[in-house]
Amino acid sequence: MSIELQTKFGQIDISTDVIATVAGGAAVDCYGIVGMASKKQLKDGIAEILRRENFTKGVIVRQENGQVHIDMFIIVSYGTKISEIAHNVQSKVKYTLDKTVGLAVDSVNIFVQGVRVTNL
DSSP: OEEEEEETTEEEEEEHHHHHHHHHHHHHTSTTEEEEOOSOHHHHOSOOOBOGGGGGGGEEEEEETTEEEEEEEEEEETTSOHHHHHHHHHHHHHHHHHHHTOOOOSEEEEEEEEEEOOOO
């Protein structure tokens, strides 16, 4: 599946896997994020941290009525304010997708799948 963009030069098709990888990379760069989690918790087991090549398993990209919506499944660090982390991830993902892909995202929905205690 792909997202279609119309420009003055023609049409651009961007794979949803590319969008998911860019969004996942932007999310894990935010403070307080331990990593991405799988969107299929019951099937895959406990919230495991996905590696960079598997970010597409933790991000769902949907296009409805010409609007793009992104659902992200994340694992946060213990002792951080979850609402602030979610807001930062939403802002960074929207900004990164706009600047790198030229895609205006209407909503970024954050689902916190777990909290990890980091060893000092």
